[in-house]
Amino acid sequence: MTQHGRFEVVGSFRFRGHEIGEQFEAKVTPQIERAVARRNIVCLELITPRVPDGFRLPRGWLDE
Amino acid sequence: MPSLWFVMPAYGRLSLTAICLRQLRRTCDSLSENGIHASAVVIADDANLDVANGLGFATVPRDNQFLSRKFNDGIQLALDRTYNPRPATHVVPIGSDDWVDYRLFLDLPTDRTMVGFQHMSFVREDGHNLTVHQLRYEGGCGIRIYPRNIMATVGFRPADEDRKRGCDTSILTNLKVAGAIRRIEHRPTDPLSIVDWKSPDVQVTTYAEVAARHVSRETFDPFDVLADRFPGEALNEMQAHYGRVAVAA
Numbered sequence: 001m002t003q004h005g006r007f008e009v010v011g012s013f014r015f016r017g018h019e020i021g022e023q024f025e026a027k028v029t030p031q032i033e034r035a036v037a038r039r040n041i042v043c044l045e046l047i048t049p050r051v052p053d054g055f056r057l058p059r060g061w062l063d064e
Numbered sequence: 065m066p067s068l069w070f071v072m073p074a075y076g077r078l079s080l081t082a083i084c085l086r087q088l089r090r091t092c093d094s095l096s097e098n099g100i101h102a103s104a105v106v107i108a109d110d111a112n113l114d115v116a117n118g119l120g121f122a123t124v125p126r127d128n129q130f131l132s133r134k135f136n137d138g139i140q141l142a143l144d145r146t147y148n149p150r151p152a153t154h155v156v157p158i159g160s161d162d163w164v165d166y167r168l169f170l171d172l173p174t175d176r177t178m179v180g181f182q183h184m185s186f187v188r189e190d191g192h193n194l195t196v197h198q199l200r201y202e203g204g205c206g207i208r209i210y211p212r213n214i215m216a217t218v219g220f221r222p223a224d225e226d227r228k229r230g231c232d233t234s235i236l237t238n239l240k241v242a243g244a245i246r247r248i249e250h251r252p253t254d255p256l257s258i259v260d261w262k263s264p265d266v267q268v269t270t271y272a273e274v275a276a277r278h279v280s281r282e283t284f285d286p287f288d289v290l291a292d293r294f295p296g297e298a299l300n301e302m303q304a305h306y307g308r309v310a311v312a313a
Contacts, residue, residue: 004225017228024130024226049225051137051147052126058103059120062150 003028004049007041015040025049066172068095068209069152070104071138074112074160075128079305080263081160082115087298088158089119094166102169104158105141107134112160131268132227132234140220143212155210157232163294164207165257176214176246178239180204183255187286188271189262191306194286196255197274204250206232207258210239217244229268256293259286261302 008023009015015035018024025047026032035041070088074081088104095102106116107124116123124137135157142152154172158164173179182204187194199205215222223234239245262271287303 002219016226018226025133026224026226049133049136049221051124051141051144055124055137055141055147056117056122057141057148058105058122061103061122061148 003046005032005046006044007032007036008044009040010042011039013040065099065101066154067101067103067150067152068154068156068169068172069102069122069138069142070156070158071135071142072104072106072158072160073128073131073134073138074106074108074110074116076110076112077160077263078111078115080261081112083298083301083305084160084162084261085112085115085119085121086301087163087294089121090295090298091164091166095169098166098170100169100172102166103152105138106160107138130226130228132223132231133225135223135231135235136221136225139210139215139222143215144220151212153212155212155215157206157208157235159206159260161261161263162207163259163261163298165254165293168251168253168257169209173209173211173249176211176244177249178203178211178214178236178245178247179209179249179251181207181253181258182250183253184258184260185255185286186260186271186274187262189264191261191286191303191308193283194259194289195271195275195283198255202248203232203236205258208232208236214239214244217242256290259290259294 004027006025009018009020092102105122107126109125109127113123126134126137139155141147142155145151180203182199184205185194185196222238223231227234287299
């Protein structure tokens with residue numbers, strides 16, 4: 001699985017449609033790495049995107 | 065037995081979404097009666113989850129910050145054994161304002177073939193006009209049939225995690241980059257088999273934007289032309305939703 005991170009837009013410019021101060025999750029790509037290097041965004045943490053807790057399977061799905 | 069989950073992110077538009085969810089329940093039941101065990105997963109953070117639970121569908125609680133992340137959540141829940149001990153064999157992304165004819169999904173693709181549809185209908189925001197369009201790009205509309213093995217290549221999360229629109233393209237692009245798709249099959253279909261009910265509420269693409277982008281043919285009254293294709297109770301509900309008086313047959 002390709003590494004992902006949680007990032008925040010800092011500095012003076014929006015990034016890829018994200019406003020300054022907005023946090024987002026994204027794959028760590030060369031574009032992302034360059035944006036981190038020029039301080040357009042900061043990496044808050046490395047993550048593995050996943051289904052959030054609290055999900056439910058369809059009623060009776062495991063009974064079949 | 066083959067199985068299929070529709071993956072439906074939802075946000076607001078409670079009345080319209082509830083009508084579409086009830087119709088999706090009928091679609092799933094028809095598929096099950098024809099040998100394909102079908103269900104759906106709704107990804108939302110509002111009362112749409114309650115409607116989905118009441119209809120027996122799967123649910124994932126997720127905010128609406130990024131639409132693509134919601135698609136990824138639904139696809140992963142459908143297909144990843146980490147979350148689902150009985151993963152589906154196929155997934156179909158679908159909008160919360162879409163109706164689909166169950167017969168489109170009776171012939172499920174195998175191997176690494178993705179099935180797309182390039183003809184569909186759109187109903188104008190006032191409910192008075194239905195226009196048939198041809199979507200002349202690879203993959204057609206976002207309602208596509210993906211076998212599980214295609215999605216497995218990308219860890220069951222095919223879209224970029226941070227997109228607010230363009231999710232269909234993100235999914236297809238990432239799958240192609242990963243070498244997950246061997247073949248894209250565009251199936252010729254009656255465009256009335258897929259209906260997108262536009263509404264005055266906030267939506268990703270308006271009726272006017274669709275008309276500007278795609279080739280269109282003819283316009284019809286939706287409740288006349290769909291009468292032989294979808295259940296009367298669903299059409300009556302939708303007609304009431306648009307504030308149109310139902311005309312007795």
